[in-house]
Amino acid sequence: MEEILSQNEIDALLSAISSGEMNAEELKKEEQEKRIRTYDFKRALRFSKDQIRSISRIHENYARLLTTFFSTQFRSFVNISVTSVDQIPFEEFIRSVPKLTVLNIYSVEPLDGRLIMEINPNIAYAILDRILGGKGNSTYKNEGLTEIEKILLRQIFEKTTDSLTEAWSSVAEINPSLESFEENPQFLQMISPNETVVVVSLTTVIGEASGMINICIPYILLEPIIPKLSAHYWMQSSNKERDYESYHKLIKHVQQAEIDVKSILGETTISIQEFLKLDKQDIIALDQPIDHPLALVINDEPKFSVQPGKYKNKMSVQVLEEIKGGNEDNE
Missing domain, CATH: 2.30.330.10 (SpoA-like)
Structure with a gap:
């Protein structure tokens, strides 16, 4: 893929050539020479920048929905925002996860594969403290979660599936379901270690506690809907004709x-x-x-x-x- 220069980079290049800092003939010779680019097959980039932007847009909407849901549930200040969206090997994601954490594994019918949501212990314990009537303080324990704490967290995150469904509705009709709850990432043997996954990192603040929520989406799950992640699809979707029947119903309800x-x-x-x-x-x-x-x-x-x-x-x-x-x- 050819690199596209920004306007500032173009201006800087023209300025350097006109001032004599760079020689146009030398640039032509470099262009004609064969260039060797290092490619790591373990880090195969299977998603284009356009598709990554679409995934980021979907999860920005999901972050807003999740913020509203948690604010309503906990009656506390909550702020969730997308920090980064990266494509990395599954093995690298597993290595980045703490040994003791909270891992929710969701099935996403009708799509194949499973989605992983990793919740930083700081956030998990703040949620538990708030559920049990506290102020939302994070009291991290090295010994892990009790069975009662696991049940409480599972109940909360089972309710977040509606937000996930709504966030993805512009691309695909999905029916996520919380399949299992894990604490140790070493037990996750879902896909090949070298398989490409998209990791969406959400910065999360609940009360005075802050941490990350990471969503790991395998390539196999996104493969059937990859064409819908292009900008062309989003532009087509935004140009759909207005549903006049629904429009007039909405006006009637607003007037009443x-x-x-x-x-x-x-x-x-x-x-x-x-x-x-x-x-x-x-x-x-x-x-x-x-x-x-x-x-x-x-x-x-x-x-x-x-x-x-x-x-x-x-x-x-x-x-x-x-x-x-x-x-x-x-x-």
């Missing part, structure tokens, strides 16, 4: 959605002592000037400036202008 609308006449603050001394016909002064517009609040968000009045003998408000800012500035 109920929202809470209220206008605040004013607010004030009084002490408990003043509250207890309130009597009939007492007047409470509000902090809303009578000549200033009121705020129309929709689902607890101020959206419009309004003025109060009557319409058909009913208390009403007239919209003056839209209140811009708030969440819209962050979008």
